[in-house]
Amino acid sequence: MSRATILASRRLRATPYSTRVAQMGASGYTVYNHMWLATMFGGLAQDYAHLKKYAQIWDVSVERQVQIKGPDAHKLACMISARDLTNAKVGRCYYAPICDQHGKIINDPVALRLADDKYWFSIADSDLLLWVQGLALGLNLDVDICEPDVSPLAIQGPMAEDLMVDVFGEEIRDIKFFQFKAFPFEGRMLNIARSGWSKQGGFEIYLDDGSLGEVLWDAIWEKGEPYYLRPGCPNLIERIEGGLLSYGNDMNRENTPLEIGLEKFINLDSDRDFIGKEALIAQRDVGIKKRLMGIEMDGEEMTPVPEPEDVVVDDVKVGILTSAVFSPDYGANIGFVMIAIEHAHDGAVVEVQSAQGTRKGVICEVSSLWSRAQTSE
Amino acid sequence: MSRATILASRRLRATPYSTRVAQMGASGYTVYNHMWLATMFGGLAQDYAHLKKYAQIWDVSVERQVQIKGPDAHKLACMISARDLTNAKVGRCYYAPICDQHGKIINDPVALRLADDKYWFSIADSDLLLWVQGLALGLNLDVDICEPDVSPLAIQGPMAEDLMVDVFGEEIRDIKFFQFKAFPFEGRMLNIARSGWSKQGGFEIYLDDGSLGEVLWDAIWEKGEPYYLRPGCPNLIERIEGGLLSYGNDMNRENTPLEIGLEKFINLDSDRDFIGKEALIAQRDVGIKKRLMGIEMDGEEMTPVPEPEDVVVDDVKVGILTSAVFSPDYGANIGFVMIAIEHAHDGAVVEVQSAQGTRKGVICEVSSLWSRAQTSE
Numbered sequence: 001m002s003r004a005t006i007l008a009s010r011r012l013r014a015t016p017y018s019t020r021v022a023q024m025g026a027s028g029y030t031v032y033n034h035m036w037l038a039t040m041f042g043g044l045a046q047d048y049a050h051l052k053k054y055a056q057i058w059d060v061s062v063e064r065q066v067q068i069k070g071p072d073a074h075k076l077a078c079m080i081s082a083r084d085l086t087n088a089k090v091g092r093c094y095y096a097p098i099c100d101q102h103g104k105i106i107n108d109p110v111a112l113r114l115a116d117d118k119y120w121f122s123i124a125d126s127d128l129l130l131w132v133q134g135l136a137l138g139l140n141l142d143v144d145i146c147e148p149d150v151s152p153l154a155i156q157g158p159m160a161e162d163l164m165v166d167v168f169g170e171e172i173r174d175i176k177f178f179q180f181k182a183f184p185f186e187g188r189m190l191n192i193a194r195s196g197w198s199k200q201g202g203f204e205i206y207l208d209d210g211s212l213g214e215v216l217w218d219a220i221w222e223k224g225e226p227y228y229l230r231p232g233c234p235n236l237i238e239r240i241e242g243g244l245l246s247y248g249n250d251m252n253r254e255n256t257p258l259e260i261g262l263e264k265f266i267n268l269d270s271d272r273d274f275i276g277k278e279a280l281i282a283q284r285d286v287g288i289k290k291r292l293m294g295i296e297m298d299g300e301e302m303t304p305v306p307e308p309e310d311v312v313v314d315d316v317k318v319g320i321l322t323s324a325v326f327s328p329d330y331g332a333n334i335g336f337v338m339i340a341i342e343h344a345h346d347g348a349v350v351e352v353q354s355a356q357g358t359r360k361g362v363i364c365e366v367s368s369l370w371s372r373a374q375t376s377e
Numbered sequence: 378m379s380r381a382t383i384l385a386s387r388r389l390r391a392t393p394y395s396t397r398v399a400q401m402g403a404s405g406y407t408v409y410n411h412m413w414l415a416t417m418f419g420g421l422a423q424d425y426a427h428l429k430k431y432a433q434i435w436d437v438s439v440e441r442q443v444q445i446k447g448p449d450a451h452k453l454a455c456m457i458s459a460r461d462l463t464n465a466k467v468g469r470c471y472y473a474p475i476c477d478q479h480g481k482i483i484n485d486p487v488a489l490r491l492a493d494d495k496y497w498f499s500i501a502d503s504d505l506l507l508w509v510q511g512l513a514l515g516l517n518l519d520v521d522i523c524e525p526d527v528s529p530l531a532i533q534g535p536m537a538e539d540l541m542v543d544v545f546g547e548e549i550r551d552i553k554f555f556q557f558k559a560f561p562f563e564g565r566m567l568n569i570a571r572s573g574w575s576k577q578g579g580f581e582i583y584l585d586d587g588s589l590g591e592v593l594w595d596a597i598w599e600k601g602e603p604y605y606l607r608p609g610c611p612n613l614i615e616r617i618e619g620g621l622l623s624y625g626n627d628m629n630r631e632n633t634p635l636e637i638g639l640e641k642f643i644n645l646d647s648d649r650d651f652i653g654k655e656a657l658i659a660q661r662d663v664g665i666k667k668r669l670m671g672i673e674m675d676g677e678e679m680t681p682v683p684e685p686e687d688v689v690v691d692d693v694k695v696g697i698l699t700s701a702v703f704s705p706d707y708g709a710n711i712g713f714v715m716i717a718i719e720h721a722h723d724g725a726v727v728e729v730q731s732a733q734g735t736r737k738g739v740i741c742e743v744s745s746l747w748s749r750a751q752t753s754e
Contacts, residue, residue, distance in 0.1 A: 006383040007405040007416045008683030010699060011502060011625030028384040031408035034502065034625065039384045101514055106507065125388060125411065127504035130483065134508040137478055137652070138515015147630075248388030248411065253524075275514070306385030322387060 003028070012036060015061035016151045016213020020221075024231040032062035032125045038233040044304075045328055047230075048237040051200055052329070055159040056232030057220055060197070060204065061151035065120040066109070066129045070143040076136055077119045079274055081111060082257055082266045088113045093178040093193055095265060096121070098128060099276030103256040103283060106131055108247050110195065112180060112206075120206075122152065124247035149210050155220065156202035159227035164203050166223040168192065172203070185219075186212055197234045199242035199370065236304055236325050240334050241373040243294070243366040250292060250322040250336045258283055259338070260292045261366060290319065291344040294366045297333040297352055299359035301326035310353040311337050311361065318343050321352055330373040333359070336366065380405070389413060392438035393528045393590020397598075401608040409439040409502045415610040421681075422705055424607075425614040428577055429706070432536040433609030434597055437574070437581065438528035442497040443486070443506045447520040453513055454496045456651055458488060459634055459643045465490045470555040470570055472642060473498065475505060476653030480633040480660060483508055485624050487572065489557060489583075497583075499529065501624035526587050532597065533579035536604035541580050543600040545569065549580070562596075563589055574611045576619035576747065613681055613702050617711050618750040620671070620743040627669060627699040627713045635660055636715070637669045638743060667696065668721040671743045674710040674729055676736035678703035687730040688714050688738065695720050698729055707750040710736075713743065 006012075006029070013035040015021075021038050028040035038059060041047055050056065068076055078085050083096040088111070096111040098121075107128040109121040121128060133145045155164055164172045168183045172192070175181050180193035191206040207216055221229065245251055251260045258266075258280060268281050295311075308320035324335025343350060348363040383389075383406070390412040392398075398415050405417035415436060418424055427433065445453055455462050460473040465488070473488040475498075484505040486498040498505060510522045532541055541549045545560045549569070552558050557570035568583040584593055598606065622628055628637045635643075635657060645658050672688075685697035701712025720727060725740040 003382055003384050004406045004413070005380055005404065006407055007380050007681065009407065009623075009626055009681060010683065010685055011409075011623060012407065012683075014684055027382065029381045030383055030386065030389065032388075036381070100510060127507055130504055130508035131511040133477060134511025134513075135515045136511075138512045138517075140515075246386075246388060249386055304384065304386060306387065306389075307391055308387055 006031070015059055016207065016210040017059040017061065017153060017217050020214060020217045021059050021231065026231070026233075033064050033123065033127075035062045035064070037062045038231075040233070041231050044235065044237055044325070047232055048235045049328070050228070050230055051157050051198060051232055051235055051238055053158065054228035054230070055155060055157040055163045055224065056230055057217065057224070058154040058156060058232050058234070060154045060234070062125075063122045063152045064147050065122055065150045065206075066132055066145065067118070067120055067148045068132065068143055068145050069118045071117060072141040072143045073117045073119055076132070076141055076143055077111065078272065080132060080135070082274055082276060082280070083111070084267050084270060084272060085111060085113075086272055090115060091179055091181065093180060093195055097257045097262055097265065098131070099257065099280070101275055101279065103276040103279035104253055105247070105251055105255055105257060105260070106253070108245070108251070112191070112193070114191070120150070126247065148208065150206050150208045151210055151213065152204045152206050153216060154196045154202060154204045156196045156198045156232065157200045160200070160202035163220070163223060163227045163229060164192075167220050175203070180206075186215060188212070197244060198238055199244070200238070236323070237327050240323055240325060240336065241327055241330060241369050243370055245292070245336070246323065255338070256280060256283055258288050259290055288341055290338055290340055292322070292336055292338050292366065293344050294364040294369045295321070295324070295335050295337045295350070295352070295361045296330075296364060297324065297335065297359050297361045299333065299357060302333040302354070302356055305335070305354070309355065311339055312351045312353055313343060318350065321354065327373060330369065334369050337361070337363065339363065383408070392436055393584065393587040394436040394438065394530060394594050397591060397594045398436050398608065403608070403610075410441050410500065410504075412439045412441075414439045415608075417610070418608050421612065421614055421702070424609055425612045426705070427605070427607055428534050428575060428609055428612055428615055430535065431605035431607070432532060432534040432540045432601065433607055434594065434601070435531040435533060435573075435610050437531045437611070439502075440499045440529045441524050442499055442527045442583075443509055443522065444495070444497055444525045445509065445520055445522050446495045448494060449518040449520045450494045450496055453509070453518055453520055454488065455649065457509060457512070459651055459653060459657070460488070461644050461647060461649060462488060462490075463649055467492055468556055468558065470557060470572055474634045474639055474642065475508070476634065476657070478652055478656065480653040480656035481630050482624070482628055482632055482634060482637070483630070485622070485628070489568070489570065491568070497527070503624065525585065527583050527585045528587055528590065530582045530584055530593060531573045531579060532582070533573045533575045533609065534577045537577070537579035540597070540600060540604045540606060541569075544597050552580070557583075563592060565589070574621055575615055576621070577615070613700070614704050617700055617702060617713065618704055618707060618746050620747055622669070622713070623700065632715070633657060633660055635665050636667055665718055667715055667717050669699070669713055669715050669743065670721050671741040671746045672698070672701070672712050672714045672727070672729070672738045673707075673741060674701065674712065674736050674738045676710065676734060679710040679731070679733055682712070682731070686732065688716055689728045689730055690720060695727065698731065704750060707746065711746050714738070714740065716740065
């Protein structure tokens with residue numbers, strides 16, 4: 001099943017921008033953190049081409065915030081994060097995978113340090129709130145943990161910066177990558193980060209009053225014409241090219257950060273302790289058995305893969321295809337595979353047994369998909 | 378937005394029965410616990426009429442199990458459950474709301490005691506697994522907690538019992554309501570409970586090997602003709618008539634069990650301790666400010682309500698409509714409201730300001746919807 005009709009209910013939450021997203025013609029949705037997320041407007045390839053040239057406005061309210069506040073907030077943040085937050089600075093964002101005690105990934109949020117005693121973890125698709133709250137209760141920590149009324153709105157694409165300057169002023173240019181600053185809007189101060197789930201550059205506005213959703217959307221929309229602003233959303237083609245992994249697709253509760261290639265974010269050799277450290281050291285010592293890699297596939301243009309498909313060498317299953325799609329700029333089908341370590345190297349040849357036909361695949365590093373998609377432009 | 382096209386991805390998990398559900402013509406879906414759940418086949422009213430007369434087969438794999446096993450399993454189960462499980466018997470099911478320390482509902486699962494040291498919590502739509510795992514880690518309890526490969530298949534409707542006897546034998550009749558027994562199937566022993574998310578009677582089969590999904594479905598389907606067996610799913614009309622509440626729709630993280638009318642399941646006066654007890658006693662002492670009630674509404678036939686709609690008295694908002702639909706057997710629009718306590722009584726008259734028009738409503742007890750839907754048959 002590649003698409004289906006979904007019936008609305010209150011259980012699937014609307015966002016502060018949902019009316020605008022619908023008015024502007026979202027043609028496909030998914031459900032993410034119990035909330036609607038648009039996945040397509042004009043079409044995957046059309047949205048992709050536009051994103052790489054102009055500016056887009058994305059409702060990414062589904063990036064819910066787990067807010068940790070109080071005397072033990074920093075201690076708890078350091079404990080749950082596989083990324084070292086010991087010296088995390090106020091005003092910075094950190095990609096911070098969260099593991100259980102077995103080193104398995106529970107979520108891969110971006111952590112924002114708002115104050116010495118206050119963090120937001122901007123989450124992927126699992127109820128991380130419950131893990132953090134359960135843990136803090138069990139440990140009797142002095143923290144208050146909640147999901148605040150915060151709904152990020154992203155402006156992405158090469159023209160995003162100029163558009164943001166028109167709305168919020170020249171100081172937007174001072175925000176460095178993965179940093180955030182507060183800007184005034186309608187009597188509030190909104191945190192704006194240079195970040196977002198594309199490789200095209202852009203910003204995420206952390207609106208902390210849902211009643212202002214349409215006002216914020218419209219304020220940006222009105223300034224959009226010179227930048228060919230269109231509504232958009234995280235784009236499957238662009239994010240595969242960019243090596244951006246999706247929790248639930250390319251990794252899940254079965255995987256550790258080492259298998260996903262996240263070792264660079266996790267210093268296992270420092271003195272600091274965090275949940276999952278022992279298990280990850282043990283896995284590193286033994287050696288990982290499988291690893292996430294990029295793949296290029298021949299044959300006809302592939303559409304999105306709804307279920308993991310087998311990757312085979314000499315009639316033996318050696319892995320699964322986790323995401324895939326045809327990339328116009330790359331000029332081939334590209335995707336990610338979770339593959340046995342002996343085949344997890346650049347140039348390894350495999351066969352992908354897909355519902356869309358059996359085809360040849362060549363393995364590569366995740367990061368190399370990006371460079372080739374640029375070259376061929 | 379009442380319906381939308383949803384694009385498939387691996388993040389939205391298929392179930393062991395998904396191929397059959399699609400083949401048999403599911404015409405609407407939702408996403409529940411990161412998994413596909415059909416919400417309609419022939420149409421809401423048609424599915425409803427059939428469910429109340431014959432037998433239906435439902436893929437309710439979305440009822441994921443949180444398995445708690447080990448020396449501290451019983452202790453942990455008693456700690457998290459607002460329902461008293463102190464004397465829980467092996468082979469019994471218990472509706473067991475789970476609260477945080479503030480008495481707010483995290484999930485409202487059915488707990489099955491499988492052994493002295495083993496429980497399944499069959500969950501509603503939130504990642505309860507993470508709460509229980511975080512808590513157990515924080516408390517350093519000696520338990521193993523996981524989501525096992527268990528995918529319930531429900532047979533519901535007045536003819537469900539005879540059909541189940543044809544498949545599993547006469548001993549099916551010995552299972553009492555909210556009890557379960559193990560039955561052989563394909564070399565395994567499957568737990569079968571007399572339970573299910575309808576008021577029509579029926580069973581839930583806890584298949585614990587996903588690779589047998591189609592085999593189990595087909596084994597039941599083949600015996601179905603005498604019982605007019607059709608594929609089905611939890612039905613909005615029938616569950617509102619039946620007073621079955623939906624987590625995320627009729628209650629959420631903002632509510633306590635006392636506000637939802639669940640006080641009968643929670644003995645606050647016993648010595649036992651559980652998470653949320655103090656907060657619930659405090660709320661009881663002060664008195665609840667709002668309560669979930671039934672409602673009957675006049676006017677044209679209502680379709681499902683995607684967002685909470687205002688309930689008003691003398692131009693003042695006094696509550697929200699959480700679920701609503703037209704019921705053919707009741708002969709009116711019926712639903713649930715979360716309403717200020719001064720209006721939470723039988724016969725109170727309110728106005729519902731719905732996207733489907735403003736209409737008059739009369740408040741009633743949740744349980745009284747059921748009796749009237751029977752009377753008018």
